[in-house]
Structure formats: structure tokens, C-alpha cells
Amino acid sequence: MRRSIPLSIVLATALATVAAPIRAQPGAATSPDVEPEAIAALERMGNYLRTLKSFRITTQTSTDEVLDNGMKVTFSGVTDLLAQAPNHLRADVTSDRQQRLYLYDGKAFTLFARRVNYYATVPAPPTIGELADRLEDKYGMEIPLVDLFRWGGPRASTAQPTVATDIGPSAVDGTTCEHYAFRQPGLDWQIWIQLGDHPLPRKLVITTLTDEARPQHTSVYSWDLAPSFDDGAFTFDPPPDAHQIVFAEGARP
Amino acid sequence: MTRTIRVAVASGLALALAGGTALARVNTSRTTASTSVNRNYNRNTNVNVNRNVNVNVNRDVDVHVHGGYYGPGYYGGCCYHPVATAAAVTATAMVTAAVIGSIVHTLPPSCTTVIVNGITYQQCGSTWYQPQFAGTTTTYIVVNAPR
Numbered sequence: 001m002r003r004s005i006p007l008s009i010v011l012a013t014a015l016a017t018v019a020a021p022i023r024a025q026p027g028a029a030t031s032p033d034v035e036p037e038a039i040a041a042l043e044r045m046g047n048y049l050r051t052l053k054s055f056r057i058t059t060q061t062s063t064d065e066v067l068d069n070g071m072k073v074t075f076s077g078v079t080d081l082l083a084q085a086p087n088h089l090r091a092d093v094t095s096d097r098q099q100r101l102y103l104y105d106g107k108a109f110t111l112f113a114r115r116v117n118y119y120a121t122v123p124a125p126p127t128i129g130e131l132a133d134r135l136e137d138k139y140g141m142e143i144p145l146v147d148l149f150r151w152g153g154p155r156a157s158t159a160q161p162t163v164a165t166d167i168g169p170s171a172v173d174g175t176t177c178e179h180y181a182f183r184q185p186g187l188d189w190q191i192w193i194q195l196g197d198h199p200l201p202r203k204l205v206i207t208t209l210t211d212e213a214r215p216q217h218t219s220v221y222s223w224d225l226a227p228s229f230d231d232g233a234f235t236f237d238p239p240p241d242a243h244q245i246v247f248a249e250g251a252r253p
Numbered sequence: 254m255t256r257t258i259r260v261a262v263a264s265g266l267a268l269a270l271a272g273g274t275a276l277a278r279v280n281t282s283r284t285t286a287s288t289s290v291n292r293n294y295n296r297n298t299n300v301n302v303n304r305n306v307n308v309n310v311n312r313d314v315d316v317h318v319h320g321g322y323y324g325p326g327y328y329g330g331c332c333y334h335p336v337a338t339a340a341a342v343t344a345t346a347m348v349t350a351a352v353i354g355s356i357v358h359t360l361p362p363s364c365t366t367v368i369v370n371g372i373t374y375q376q377c378g379s380t381w382y383q384p385q386f387a388g389t390t391t392t393y394i395v396v397n398a399p400r
Contacts, residue, residue, distance in 0.1 A: 061288075063288060064285070064286045098389065111386055141386075141389055142289055151290075184290075186287075206289070207286070208284065208286050208287045213284070216286050217288045243366060244373060245383075248385045248387045
């Protein structure tokens with residue numbers, strides 16, 4: 001028998017250097033709708049992610065927005081993220097609406113908006129996980145693919161899944177995966193985890209339930225587990241015509 | 254995640270509407286799909302800071318000309334300036350001054366970047382804006398002239 005462990009604990013964080021204690025919580029996942037095998041699959045994935053010293057992910061994203069008349073429109077994007085545990089991150093986000101470069105070198109965090117040529121820099125905490133917390137708490141900002149850095153850590157969702165189920169085998173970009181579906185307050189989500197010795201997330205679909213239009217966000221991940229880079233990749237060298245601005249505190253636009 | 258913005262319609266916008274020259278569309282959208290599973294729903298996050306946005310003059314888009322619901326660069330800031338938008342903004346700006354402290358997502362055309370005491374401003378005619386990142390979105394606060 002597997003222990004009953006809540007989602008917030010079992011999903012291991014890729015780069016959380018402060019290891020989150022694995023705690024058994026009696027009473028969690030006792031519902032027949034919560035399959036222990038589905039929870040265990042997340043645990044395996046999280047543990048594996050935590051072993052990665054560095055990785056590069058190219059992510060194709062698709063995000064719905066709901067117009068006031070109830071119509072959904074879908075925006076596309078690409079996120080190119082390079083991470084080195086525990087304290088280096090570079091993310092290039094290009095979507096229909098935004099081009100943003102996120103840079104973190106263990107000391108400072110910079111957000112650079114290419115089109116408008118603005119950047120802002122703030123001192124940063126010593127790990128990616130703490131950076132994610134700081135940005136969210138203070139500036140209302142998520143780092144790209146934040147789930148990869150949050151799963152399993154203390155800041156994972158406090159919500160336990162009310163449904164966790166194994167849907168079955170499924171191929172993502174030709175790679176055989178196992179497809180799981182979860183429900184927690186406010187959202188449904190699905191994850192495709194690669195089968196074999198490298199249980200990587202290959203696809204994520206999140207459905208927002210708090211809007212009757214049920215907008216979705218989809219990410220499809222391509223992994224490079226042996227990326228080449230140098231330290232300069234994480235340091236911001238502002239273009240000569242770029243202008244420094246500030247982060248609005250507490251803002252979530 | 255809700256993006257509905259309360260808008261107090263400026264007098265200039267009202268005039269533009271009265272003249273029938275533009276269709277007002279003040280809310281681009283209401284909800285974006287969550288992009289993260291681990292959004293903590295129970296935390297007390299102060300999300301109200303920028304909700305009481307005053308006037309967003311660039312919402313005054315002729316949707317027929319501009320091609321619909323995209324709106325003038327809700328996220329991007331500078332670079333979506335359809336002709337209809339520019340015309341509407343110019344008309345608005347002539348009628349009423351922007352309210353100090355109000356926040357807009359796009360600037361009127363013909364602004365100049367000015368650095369005063371190390372702070373970046375956008376001067377658009379007699380109105381001064383200070384750009385900032387609100388989350389990852391570039392917004393502009395109307396400020397008093399810094400000099």
C-alpha cells in the first residue's frame with residue numbers, strides 16, 4: 001500500500017534545493033476518486049525532476065482568454081527556459097502579446113521587455129524556488145513554467161485533488177507517455193508523463209473552472225537534459241537604448 | 254486572473270461616442286486560463302492595487318477598422334497603434350487631460366522617452382507617464398511633470 005500523500009507534498013520540485021519534507025497526511029486521498037497510482041506517478045516525476053542539475057525546455061503554449069461576450073480566443077506562445085540548479089534561470093517568452101526575457105543569476109532578477117525596450121532589476125533570493133515565491137508575493141508575477149519549480153515544495157497548491165486518475169497511454173510528439181487527470185478546487189488539469197527511466201512531464205493542460213467558458217492553457221514540453229551554456233546566459237547586459245523601470249508592488253494586472 | 258477593468262469614461266471618450274466616431278470597448282477580456290497548477294487559491298494576495306484603473310483612453314477602438322477584439326496591445330505597450338486608435342486618442346487628449354495616478358496599458362502616439370533624475374518617463378504632449386511592470390505587463394501611470 002502506498003501512503004496517502006497530498007498533492008502539495010508529493011509533487012517534487014525540480015530545483016528546490018531546500019528539500020521539502022515528505023509528510024504523510026492521514027485522510028488525504030482516501031476518496032475512491034483519488035487513485036494512489038496517479039498520485040504516485042506525480043511523486044516519481046517530481047523526484048526525478050529534482051535530480052536534474054540543469055535542463056533546457058522549449059515549450060509550445062496555447063492560452064485561452066475569455067472575452068466579455070463569452071467568446072474564447074486562443075493565444076500561442078513559445079517559452080525557452082534554461083535552468084541550472086539551484087540558482088540560475090533564463091527564460092525567453094514569446095507570445096502573441098508579449099516578448100519577455102527573465103534572467104536570474106542567484107543575486108539579481110531582471111525582466112526585460114524587448115519590444116518596448118524596458119527592463120527592471122531587483123535583488124533576488126538564493127534559489128529559484130524562493131525567487132518564485134518572492135516574485136509572486138511581492139510583484140504578482142509568475143516565473144514561466146513555475147509548476148516545474150513548485151511541485152513538491154512547500155508552496156505547491158494547498159488544494160488536494162478531489163480526483164486523480166490514470167487515463168491511459170498516450171503519445172506526445174512520438175514519445176509514449178501515461179496520461180493522468182486531476183481535479184482540484186477551481187481547476188482541472190491533465191499531465192502526460194514520459195514512460196521509462198526518465199519520467200518527465202511532456203504535456204500539461206489546465207482547465208479553469210471558475211469561468212463558465214472554461215478556458216484552457218496547454219503546454220507541450222521538449223526537453224534537453226544536457227544543455228550547453230555559460231554563466232553569461234543568466235546575466236543581463238542591457239542594450240544601450242534600453243531603459244530601466246520599476247516593478248509595481250502587489251500588482252496583478 | 255480576471256482581467257475585467259473598471260473604467261471611468263473620460264469626458265473626451267464620451268464626446269467621441271456622442272459623435273458616433275468610435276465604438277467604445279473597455280474590457281478586452283475577463284478571464285485568462287490559468288497557466289499554473291500550483292496557484293495557491295487560499296492565500297491572501299492583495300490583488301486590488303491596479304483594479305481601479307481610471308481611464309484607458311486607448312480602449313476606444315473602432316472594432317471594424319481594427320479587425321475586432323484584439324485591442325491595442327493590452328500586453329505589449331508601445332507597438333500596436335492602429336490608425337483608429339490613434340485618432341480616437343488624439344481627439345480625447347484634446348478634450349481632457351489625463352488624470353494623475355490613472356493607469357493605462359498603451360500610450361498615445363508621439364511620445365518621447367525622457368530620463369529625469371534616473372527615472373524613465375514617457376512625455377506625450379503635456380502628459381507624463383511613468384512606465385512600470387505590473388506583473389509582466391507594461392503599464393503607464395500618469396504622473397505630474399517631473400520638471
